[in-house]
Amino acid sequence: MPLIRRLLESRFWALMLKEIRQILKNRQLIFLLTFPPTVQLLIFGLALSPDVDHLSLGVADYANSAKSREFISALVENEVFKVSSYQTNQVALGRQVRVGNLTAGLVIPPTFDRDLNEGRSAEVQVFVDGVDANTAGIASGYLNQIANQYTRRLNPQLTSPPVETQTRFLYNPGLTSSWFFVPGVIGLVLTLTGSLVSSVTMIREKDVGTLEQLLMTPAAGWEILLAKVAPLFILLMGDVLLASAMGRFVFQLPFRGNFLLFFVLSGLYVFVSIGIGILLATLSRTRQQVVLTSFFFNVPIIQLSGAIAPIESMPPFFKFLSWFDPLRHYVAISRSLILKGAAVDALIPNIAVLFGFAAILMLISISRFRSQLN
Amino acid sequence: MASSSPSTGNEMRTIHSKAVTIQVEGLYKHYGSVAAVCGIDFEVERGEIFGLIGPDGAGKTSTFQILAGVMEASAGQARILGRPPRDARLNLGYLTQGFSLYADLSILENLRYTAGLRKVPKADFRDRAADLLTLMGLEQFPNRLARQLSGGMKQKLALCCALIARPQVLLLDEPTTGVDPVSRREFWDLLAGIAIEGVTVVVATPYLDEAERCHRIGLIYEGKIQQTGTLTELRANLGLHRIEVRAENLPTAEAALQAALAPGETDLVDLQSFGDRLDILTADVDTATVQIRDILAQKQLSLQSLEANDPTLENVFVNHLRRQGADPSYRPFPYHRRQSRQLSRHQDLQQDASALPEPSVAISADRLRKVFGEFQAVKDVTLTVHYGEIYGLLGANGAGKTTTIKMLCGLLPITGGSMSLAGETQNLHRAEVRSRLGYMSQKFTLYDDLTIRHNLEFYCGVYGIPRSLHREKIEWVLETCGLAGRENTLTKRLPGGWKQRVAFGASVMHEPDILFLDEPTSGVDPLARRQFWRLIRDFARQGTAILVTTHYLEEAENCNRLAFMAAGEIVAQGSPTQIKASQSGQLIELVTSQTQTASQLLKQQLPSWRVSIFGDRLHLVLDRPEQDIGLVIQCLQKAQIEIRSQRLLPFTLEDAFIGTIQRAEVSP
Structure with a gap:
């Protein structure tokens, strides 16, 4: 087992073990990862319904x-x-x-x-x-x-109008509005939880002053970041499972596409949302600041994404802007996979954009990581 | 206390005639099964400054909380002005540890808020606030927010707040922690003035040089007051004298003298090593002097000087606690990494340092500058630190010490000048460079939410210490800190001083070649501080270069060389002895009939930093003592103040520091 021994000897393992131990002791984080996503999904799925009756x-x-x-x-x-x-x-x-x-x-x-x-x-x-x-x-x-x-x-004898439309609704024959919302809300939940959890974990080091100490160790910036991201990534993938399970069993979503593909692409998006969080953390000084800044970023990301309001009804400028919103692409992917059962090739542009976002965010974070103390 | 028995009545009267304001009898405080205070008795008279000194966790803060009426005693009683503390609250000012101000309120708003709480009439408030702010030197910016003030100013404002209600009793729990020496001295001058006006002051402090300025001192340990008395009484009780020994090749001299400490061999009782001298305690100066000379002659070490002096309060404190068995255990560090290399270097150092052509340079800076926006934080700092050397950086808050240390260890980019670290001038971020560095920052460097063991395991892992050595290193830290068996405690549950010790352990486990310590001993008690320095010295002797910043001038004596910084510049540099010797003028101690009046008078004649009150004595710094002392005597005689005694004192490092800084300010 020399490989395992090498891993256990490595600096990366020490960093990762420390993160895992901190997470296990952090009840607030576990709470943040489970409670708000559940509530958000339920509220958006059940209460946010445009159907009009009674x-x-x-x-x-x-x-x-x-x-x-x-x-x-x-x-x-x-x-x-x-x-x-x-x-x-x-x-x-x-x-x-x-x-x-x-x-x-x-x-x-x-x-x-x-x-x-x-x-x-x-x-x-x-x-x-x-x-x-x-x-x-x-x-x-x-x-x-x-x-x-x-x-x-x-007056049955009254002639009907010469042209009559017969509408058939595809993918969502019952026009259940929660089918439209829930895939979007899964994206919304991943954005909020991912960016908040990762920024709060990152900022804590700076807030209490251990970051300086960490920067003085031989650990490289990417090692420190990766060790922080990896456990969070695993936990957030748990959130993806939680949200999918709720979608399937509470909202009866059809999941017509390949679930594994959906899971992998959700992973890509989780990476993007962690990237947003880390970027926010390197920009802010204190925990309070990072939470407030994350509101400033997350609200437009959600509004422009089409998760709640349809993109088609936006003014042209905002429609254009929404192309630069990673959530828009994830929402498109998840709707296609959950409702339409689309194949990968139809999603390639969206996937490419998400890859681009993940790479850019990580690069900026790594390069800012060392200089953030100035 | 409605008892009418005649004896009680008599007691009350005698108390009045002595004007006892604080009376503590058989005080106990238990937290669950832990006894924090175990039977304390003391009395403090009106206008007296009473100092409580003791190690971390000795029960000081608990005592203060009971005296302030914010906590009930488990048993026994405390009476302030003859009443239970809760009822005396309006006559009581209490300054807690840390800054007890509202950071987002201005100076005046903070004052007004406290005055409101303490029911100060509006009409009185305006006059008192103006008087107090002028007294503290804060009158120029009453609208500045509290968080924009320096540490020293914050504490002065906190003192203003405590004084606004004209309390008769002032309780100060470590009021000067984190405050720089200049502000600290001003703070104590203010306290002396307040006490003369009849306010009773009880103060706890970890700075023993400061405690020397109290009228009486109580030594508290394990919840009991072990000794009470004036500085002179405590010194006399110790029954020992202090001999300062300066010799070439101190490490060898120390080893030789240490061997002679064994009971029965010589009259030497205690040995303490400093940056460029050894302090020896002995009951009999004459015999000891002969013995020291003999021992050094046997080892063929030439003696540079030998001076008998008063023991310091630190000597009293440490020796008393040692007898109680409170000395933290010392265990040599398990060196592994560079044992062979170190050994040869160590032997080099054994020879006279000056005999080496050029001891290798660990850190060097040449005209180093740092500019933040418009503000020049560091101006043209030039210094070199060699391997095996302890180099101290001293200065007031905001003098640029921390910025300098951060630039030198590569955390902050430099604006100008050049520097080298461990022989590297570029790419200081490389892992190979950083694995040779150790760093302990001013803030807490441990993870509060992890256990002590997990913290230490993390630092072992991240510095790449082989797994087989982890256990040994971690045990060393735990035993040195006296935490063996408590390694699974969460770090946040440790008192501040202990955290600092663990943090130090964590930053040296990988045997760094260069060690940066930014105020490592802040909040650490004197006994642990001594152990701290012993460890630091060990590392230096193993060849580690150590750059340390500190507020404690008494402990700066431990440095081999040091630099004073003021306003971003180095204003003096050299060994402690050199710096003290380069001070112009002389330090004169006066005992007069009216200390406060004399001080006020002399401050009108001389720059105020030259005059300070130490308990019942005055310290004067005079540049031309022969002429100036005549003027001083004339001035005092004119005011009919009697001079009871006068003598010359050697400069302490603090005197040198304040003198240097003040002179630098006058002539920039």
């Missing part, structure tokens, strides 16, 4: 007829709306929407039946609370759609 609807039904009640029940049928108040007065209804008690208000005029019976188009008035633009848009869309269907049911 919108509160107020009704002022001046017609109060069988037809008008039928129309209302058509609205609540598919649980998009639920009627939470009946008003006798249009003004009161308007006020309720303004105050925010109701998302939408529907006014059915007394002429509703007469207009329908006489073959004229009946007009109903709708108030929508426009504060939440997304919900307002969806609510008015639904209202239109339901009203159209209702009309068609009343």
Whole structure:
């Protein structure tokens, strides 16, 4: 076993053993590695859902007829709306929407039946609370759609529009929004955890003053860095497994691609996120500073990545900027592998960019490592 | 204390007439099963400065916390101004270890905050704050933030805060740790002034030269006060005299005299080696002098000088503790790496150093400069350190010592000049160079969250010590530090002084050729400090070049050569004896009837650094003593101050330091 003996004699092993011992004694680190990722995944996966249902609807039904009640029940049928108040007065209804008690208000005029019976188009008035633009848009869309269907049911002989689109959703047939979010959130979790954990571990040496001592030993900068990165890397790969398991079992993600490939590419991204953390640590002096700086970096990284907000809806400048965001590429990779089952060749540009990031970050960190005391 | 028995009443009266302000009887403090204080009794009178000195963990801080009323005693009682400490809090100023200021508040805001806590009326506050700040020399920048102040200024501000409520009792727990010598002396001058005005001061300090300025001193060890008395009384109790021996080839002389220390052989009691002299303690100066001469003559060593002197407080302290068996065990370092090479070099050193044509140079710097932005931190520093030499770098905070040492060991790039390290001028970062260096930085150099053993294993591994030797080296460190059997303790649980010892061990396990020590003994107690220096000396004798910075001028005597730094420049350089001898003027000790008034008067006549109060005596530095002493006497007589005695004293290194620095400031 001369090889093992040589390893045990080596400086690298001494450095690595020290890191492992410090990590084992550091309950806070173990906590940081398990608790926040779990909570983040659950919160983003479950709470951050753009689906709109159970919108509160107020009704002022001046017609109060069988037809008008039928129309209302058509609205609540598919649980998009639920009627939470009946008003006798249009003004009161308007006020309720303004105050925010109701998302939408529907006014059915007394002429509703007469207009329908006489073959004229009946007009109903709708108030929508426009504060939440997304919900307002969806609510008015639904209202239109339901009203159209209702009309068609009343006059089956009415000709349908000449062109009708039939949409089929690929990869996510149920349009489950968590399928869209969770792969992105896995990337987000790796970014936050990886950069925070690595920067805090790095800065601790500087904060308590042992870094100077370490720089005076014969250990080379890359040895010190690698010894710090290796155990963290292993722990963060544990986070990848944790997140994938949650994705599979809590959110029922399909994992259509090769899981090993997903795991290896996640490893590449973990390396990038550790690199970001180390870079932050060499730029800062104290622990407090590094935590604050990491916010400054991580928030734009996440916002530009498309993990939460779609890149397509960004202004052109930011769309361009997002190409320089490593998380964007990892999110693309993980969505492709988890949802589409894409093959490697489709991902080559993204992988290349991540490699580039990992290499550049590590090189900068190593070169800054020695000069950071100045 | 509502007792009305006549005896108690009498006692109270006598206490009043003596004006005892602090009274401690049978005080105990237990932390779980550990007894920190085991039955302390003492009294302090009004206007007295009472010093508590003792090694780390002797129970000083516990005693202070009980006196300050922040902690309850387990048994016994402490009374301040006749009341329990908690009730006397408003009359009490307490300065804790470390800086107890709010770093993000300004000087004035810190003062106002403390004054508010202590219910100082607003009208009084303004006058008192102005007076105190002027007294401390802080009046020019009342709006500067506390964290921007130097260590010395911070402590002065902390003292202001303690004094703002006009307390009758001042408790100071190591107030000058980390404060440079100049500020320290000013701080003590202030204390002397405060005491004369009737404030009772209790102070703990690890600096024994400083403790000599107390009126009375209590020696505390293992939770008990072992001895109390004035400096003179303590010296007399020791019953020993100190002889300074200067001879050529000190190591051989030391070995010869050490052999003679065995009881019954000679009258020599204790031997301590310094940078360029040996100190010998003896009960009988005359016999001992003859014996020393005989021993050195037998070894054919020529004696340069032999001077009898007062024992220092350190002698009292160390000898007393030795009798208690508190001496840390000494174990020679297990040398392996360069034993053969060292042996030959060691023999070279045995011969007269001057006989060697050019002892090899370990560190050399030529006109070294460092500029941070606009600020010139180091200006034209030129020095050489040879293998086998202990070179000391001394200076006030901010004088550029740490910057210099960091440049010399390659941690900081140099702005100008040239340097060489271990024969290399370039690529000082190479592993081969650094494996020959040892470094101990000012801050803690151990990993707090690892056990002592894991820390030591790490340093063994990272310096590439063969695995087969790890055990021996680690055991050496543990035994030297007195930590055998406690190696699995987490490092953060060790008191500061012990951490320093382990850190020193960790930085020398790989037998470095060149050792950099940046304030290695800060916070280490005198006994351990002595052991520290013995180890450092051992390394030097094995051929290691040692560059050390320190605040403790008494321990700078251990250096073979030293340099004083002020404002980034070296202002004096040489052996301790040379530096002391090169001081112009003379040090005169005066005992007068009114120390404080005399001091104030003389400070008007002379630059204030020339006058300082040491307990009940005055120290004067006079450049032309024959003429100046006449003026001094005239001045004092005019004020009807009686001069009880006057004598010449040899300069201490501290006197030399302060003199050199002050003269350098006057004529830049």
